[in-house]
Amino acid sequence: MNELIHDCQKNHKFQQREHRKFLALMLFIQVTRFKCRGFIFGLATNHCMCDGLGAIGFVSSWGETAPGLPLCVTPSLDRSILKARDHTKIEFPHHEFTKIENVSDTTNLYQDKVRDKSCLDPEKLVQLKQMALKDKALGKCTTFQALSAFVWRARCKALKLRPEQQNRLLFTVDGWPRLNPPLSKFFFGNGIVLMNSLCIASELLDMPFSFTVVLVQKAVSMVTYSYIRSAVEYFEAKIYPPSLSSTLLITTWSKLSLLLFFSPSYLL
Structure with missing residues (x-):
């Protein structure tokens, strides 16, 4: 080797x-x-x-x-639909880009990294969704919503954050079908939208599990065409990347056709 x-x-x-x-x-x-x-x-x-x-x-x-065959489809390279408007109109707050003060001083926790992974098989994912629905505070939830809420709470507990610590979950949402007109399925570019849920540590740990799932659901439901336009123009005006202080970033590849090499289980 x-x-x-x-x-x-x-x-x-x-x-x-x-x-x-x-x-x-x-x-x-x-x-x-x-x-x-x-x-x-x-x-x-x-x-x-x-x-x-x-x-x-x-x-x-x-x-x-590669073997000399012609392309089945021609990629769409038109990114004009994602261009900011001439008159900037930021209609929504975008906390996904704001910096959070780290009052819990977690910097030292990352000095000695322990790498591990857990595989959540379909049975465990079903149990997780049942936990979210147990108190009947919500009628339904997706696997991603339940799993994201679970990992967010677990991370908060593991880091032993101070009760008043603002804590953010950052995740991507597919914006392709939400644009007007929708992006072509042959589009080559970025059609994802960064969304966030924000909560102090004490609420995240003391409230029922369903409370955290609802926070994720509300964030997902906010992704509309107007919100995407607002995010594009906020980013155009501010010109700085999202802050990852006191933030957990989660992304899912479950919708990508990777043929593949991964099972439907989630690897964390």
Whole structure:
């Protein structure tokens, strides 16, 4: 295996410099060939270029052209629908971009990282949704809503946040069908929308589990065409990225047709 691994030198400054170069790339492709004639294809794109759906379309189209076949569809590159209007109109508050004061001083908690993962199989996901509906505070919920609420609460408890600590859940919502007109299914670009739920730690831990699920549901329900336009123009006017202080960021790939290599279970 040593013959397949690139020696990037054990020099800290060199690694930092190369890492910065990598982050600045729009598209990075690496092909590793094995002596058995097999190979591994690795691809990384800057999120400014496209979202998950756009990336899947790009890889699929590339796979078609590799053996010399013509493209089945022509990618749509028209991003004018996502352009800010001439007269900026920010209609909604966008707490997904605001910085939260870290009154719990959690910086030291990230010095010694413990990496672990848990697999939630379909049976456990059903149990989680049953927990959310147990007190009959809500009529229904999706798997994503229940799972996001559960992880958000668990993280808050694990970090031992102070009761008054503002705590944010940040997640992406598919904006493709919500635009007017909707984005073409062959669109290559970003059609996702950042949404958030905001709550202090004491409410998150002391209130019933259904309370947290409702917070997620309310955030999802806010994603309308007007909200997307407002977010685009807020970002255009402020020109700074979302703050991740006191924030848990969750994303789901369950709608991506990765063919694939992943089961319907969720890996955390």
